[in-house]
Amino acid sequence: MTSYRQPGLVLTDRHFTVPLDHAEPAGEQLELYGREVVAAGRCGADLPWLVYLEGGPGFGARRFAGKQAWLARAVQEYRVLLLDQRGTGRSTPQNRQNLPLRGGPEEQAAHLAHFRADSIVRDCEAVRRTLTGGAPWTVLGQSFGGFCAMHYLSTAPEGLRTVIITGGLPALDAHADDVYRAAYPRIQRKVEAHYARYPQDVPRARRIVEHLTEHKTVLPGGYTLTPEAFQSLGILLGGGDGSHQLHYLLEDAFVRTGAGHELSDAFQEAVLGTLSFAGHPLYAALHEAIYAQGGKPTDWAAERVRADFPQFDAAAPLNGDGPLLFTGESIHPWHFDVDPALRPLRETAQLLAARTDWTPLYDPARLAANEVPVAAAVYHADMYVDAEHSLRTADTVRGLRTWVTDEYEHDGVRASGTRVLDRLLALARGDA
Incomplete structure (x- = not known):
């Protein structure tokens, strides 16, 4: 010792x-x-x-x-x-x-x-x-x-x-479906409270989603920042100072260059530090399994249940359907596409999502x-x-x-x- x-x-x-x-x-x-x-x-x-x-x-x-x-x-x-x-x-x-x-x-x-x-x-x-x-x-x-x-x-x-x-x-x-069916309304309330505190973040978030929709953005290290991945920055809103952290992150998103406005290096580094699973890959691989019992697969519960809440569609603000709603503590199949720390584990995660023989907890x-x-x-x-x-x-x-x-x-x-x-x-x- x-x-x-x-x-x-x-x-x-x-x-x-x-x-x-x-x-x-x-x-x-x-x-x-x-x-x-x-x-x-x-x-x-x-x-x-x-x-x-x-x-x-x-x-x-x-x-x-x-x-x-x-x-x-x-x-x-x-x-x-x-x-x-x-x-x-x-x-x-x-x-x-x-x-x-x-x-x-x-x-x-x-x-x-x-x-x-x-x-x-x-x-x-x-x-x-x-x-x-x-x-x-x-x-x-x-x-x-x-x-x-x-x-x-x-x-x-x-x-x-x-x-x-x-x-x-x-x-x-509760099955994982029940967990996320209760979660999305809570997440929406957190996002709405954030925008009430920082209304200037509504157009900022919309502008970032628009940029990500029009430009493929690969962060340092190979993380692909899609609109859906950007939404998952809402995980910050679960902490006591998370709303403030998110605000300061969004306000420094763009820098003016000779080719026009681009996402700044500082913003990209900060986003990578928040979103990458390199330091905790088991969080993504096993997150829904923490709710698994009773002979039912989790089957990507957060992704399936999200379809019942169309207001969380990343394209909604671009279509004039309200501000961007960030998401929170949820894992989706696309996480295993955008994050280089997770890509090699995609098939493994799929097998875990399909597993039915979890023991009661x-x-x-x-x-x-x-x-x-x-x-x-x-x-x-x-x-x-x-x-x-x-x-x-x-x-x-x-x-x-x-x-x-x-x-x-x-x-x-x-x-x-x-x-x-x-x-x-x-x-x-x-x-x-």
Whole structure:
């Protein structure tokens, strides 16, 4: 193990070995990485463990610099493990470069089927037994990390001391179609609120779509910026300062050249940094699979359901049918055409979208008998996770306490500093 310091903290690199398939413990193994974080001066203290599960899927645990955001509150009483979930960060990452080692698309799809919440939770249990000697620990699940926490409660509650969920209470039985049917109206409201704040962005967005329609635009690195891809910048609107980020991005879109106005290099670089999946390809490959259960394929749910909302057509503003509606947290087949980090995985993604033998993720009967203290922040206007779905789930989990607020967006646990985590810990303990 390697230990090092940041201001006020001591960090230690931890490595663990787990089976690719927990049903075959003697089979192929994966290496997991976790970063242990403890307050300076408390390294030798007997502290309870808290494991953080990042949102996504497909993102490694957040890389903090010192006591940032919720971490400052957590290290007051916990030894924290920032776990890179399998396939992400430093935990045997999966991407276009190494997946071909598995074989063709069928072999790759079969391999990636082991990278959902069910496998992540079994990884956590293996890690917990190694770190705590069998003692239960606290789980903090952000967004998809909260989905994992609900699976944890459904399958291995004996490993849990407390569960804290932020923006990640999933519908227990909703198909991906239901998720996106609820999502598009929420996204539209977010876009309309953005234009109400920045009305000058209406003509700016229309002008960019017009340019992209008339000129094939390939960003540095080979990403093809189509009108539909440009629309997906709306993913920014789910964060607390996302509307402002989008506004500043749009206002610098064009530069005057000898050949007329063109999309500026600065704009293209900024768009690429937002839209590219090079750093998190599993987000695209497995995003709809996080909702898959019950013997039905996801079958590109976001794309199919979008057809029921014609106002999201990228051509609508060019036809005089209102302003451009940005989209949000949705994955479409064309993502695997425009993004060079995803193109080699297109057939693999298609096989995952057609898969029907996904195992159930949640056990309603076990959740109804839950004895683990659970507290969840439900963000009333959350663009990524439907608040009504979350509250219906909260009603089915025995003892779960919710904090419903419109003070924060989906990233509230980070944007609030220590406040969200502090409030939820108090709720879980009955102190609030």
